[in-house]
Amino acid sequence: DVADASGHDPGYVRSGRLQPIADAAALELARAREDTAKELWQDNARWTVTDTPTSKFRPHSPTGYWIHDTLSALIHPRQGCRALVEALVGKGVTIETEASDQGPTLWATGAAGLAALGEGRQRMVGTGIKGQAALLAYDARNAPQIFAGGLHVIPHGDGTVAVGSTTERIYDSPDTTDAALDQIIDTARTLVPTLRQAPVIERWAGLRPRARSRAPILGHWPGRPGHYIANGGFKIGFGMAPLIAEVMADLLLEGCDRIPAGFRVEDSL
Structure with a gap:
């Protein structure tokens, strides 16, 4: 949808993933997970142990076996951001790099935002890694x-x-x-x-914001009415960003709180 709305390729492709299998124990575990994947993924994707991967672009495997899953996807970060910006502009959204805080304000400000959230608190909320x-x-x-x-x-x-x-x-x-x-x-x-x-x-x-809980931090900024936080995603934040955006938009615009337990601001304070 973003590609269609923007006219730019975000570099998304569901091309799967290869992982080499290091030893006999890992091979046994990988084969057991074939059945688990069938149950959980059904017909949407496959987890396969193979000794003949079709891709020549592959890592060395000590056992001669690899895991190939078709669930994994990738996106080109810069192309994806450009496409998203152009899609929003095409829908009449104004994007400003500097603006005053007006109305509900969401702070998605990374490591610096974690430091600001932690000011004056006895425990560290998070840090930049x-x-x-x-x-x-x-x-x-x-x-x-x-x-x-x-x-x-x-x-x-x-x-x-x-x-x-x-x-x-x-x-x-x-x-x-x-x-x-x-x-x-x-x-x-x-x-x-x-x-x-x-x-x-x-x-x-660069720095990635890691919350003390290792989970994203979402919700109201304590003591600052009208201000909200989306932070602490660390290594999973990029993949979870679309759903986090939906959850926070519902909270800011509709007052509908769908933040999962463990992801709330108070869980990290």
């Missing part, structure tokens, strides 16, 4: 994404591959890349041999 990632020039479009050795390798439709990321609680600079990213790149090239000669075309670092 640094992540570093890189973009490589390699065309593996439509190949399954890869998860191996704790690393995500994401082939985008524009002929690039994203690899990442670090999880750093201690750092000198929140938005500067360093040797930690070099290690990520080296690991990706070791795990996925086809990337060994792929040049790095961009390096990125």
